Amino acid sequence: MNFAFDEDQEEFRATLRRFLEQVSPLSSTRELMAEPLAFSPEVWRRASDQVGLPGLVVSEEDGGQGLSFLELVIAAEELGRVVSGMPFLSTTSAILAIQAAGSSEQRAQLLPALASGDQTAALATAEPGEGWGPDGIGVTASGDGDEVVLNGRKSYVLDGGSADLIVVSARREGTVGEDGIVLVVVEGDAPGVSRRVLDSMDQTRRMAEITLKDAKGRLLENGSWSTLARTLDRVEVLLSAEMIGGAQVCLERAVDYAQKRHQFGRAIGSFQAIKHLCADMFVEIESAKAAVYYAAWAADEDNEELPVLAPLAKAYASQAYFFAASESLHVHGGIGFTWADDSHLYFKRAKVTELLYGDATANKELLAQRLGL
DSSP states (O other): OOOSOOHHHHHHHHHHHHHHHHHSOHHHHHHHTTSSSSSOHHHHHHIIIIIOGGGSSSOGGGTSOOOOHHHHHHHHHHHHHTTOOSTHHHHHHHHHHHHHHOOHHHHHHHHHHHHHTSSOEEEEOOOTTOOSSGGGOOOEEEOSSSEEEEEEEEEEEETTTTOSEEEEEEEETTOOTTTTEEEEEEETTOTTEEEEEOOOSOTTSOEEEEEEEEEEEEEOTTOOHHHHHHHHHHHHHHHHHHHHHHHHHHHHHHHHHHHHOEETTEEGGGSHHHHHHHHHHHHHHHHHHHHHHHHHHHHHHTOTTHHHHHHHHHHHHHHHHHHHHHHHHHHHGGGGGSTTSSHHHHHHHHHHHHHTTOOHHHHHHHHHHHHTO
């Protein structure tokens, strides 16, 4: 087992970081916060054409690059460093679901447009007031054959307000628990689909509530709760990677500010209290990185440990990111709480992503359940 990224992967990281520094700096993120999409379609097109972001793990025969899950993790981490609003996580989540549940014909039909960036997608699984498990899925799917009719509501859908395709988790009428779960692909602008963008603390990325009223969709051939659960484990690993990317920047910004800011004739970084804050942040982040990279390896290898490692990684990353964002604010002092500084962008992203797909407590409970404790 090797936790180090190889030379090609590190070169991909360096290339992507340079690209994002040029096209998606924090100044751009601030400007896009006021826009309906919170991302630039032009920049997303460039990311698709020049870096191939949406098609990293899509096979070459389906129009992608055919890379490993580890490249996805690197991309998520780098996007987290710039609190990007690009629809990478949402589109990739849907791609992973289609790859897991779709037939070869369905993958050939759906994936090329997503891999090229011509279309974006979202994965809709949570519902208002419910959790992320099978008991929280109440949207019903009725009808025989490939075409089904959906009724119900989904919420907290990343980029759900703008996605061209939506992969919806639903259940057959009369079923409960893990039984009867299916995955259905719905056109974002299909009749019977209404979308409402939700107010969020994190203004750098959009979430939506989706109402389905007799909306028609295409049933993915191999959809089930076990398929969805495996997909959600991988999505949690990607979200965790995004979080450690943001957490690392919080530490870097805190250290940089502590070296430049002077009080009483000396840099505040020379004060023991500030040193302790930064050291604690470093320990939390490195611990989270170890958990996330281990989970990433398990996802890449399709290892049987993934169901345990995914919630573990999310719990560690949630705690580390929010801790780093909070302590970075403390190091920056009063200016960190103002719009003049970028610290609040990371703090808000940390809080929202902590809750997305379950907070640390929920993931620890899931971990205990999967361990049989």
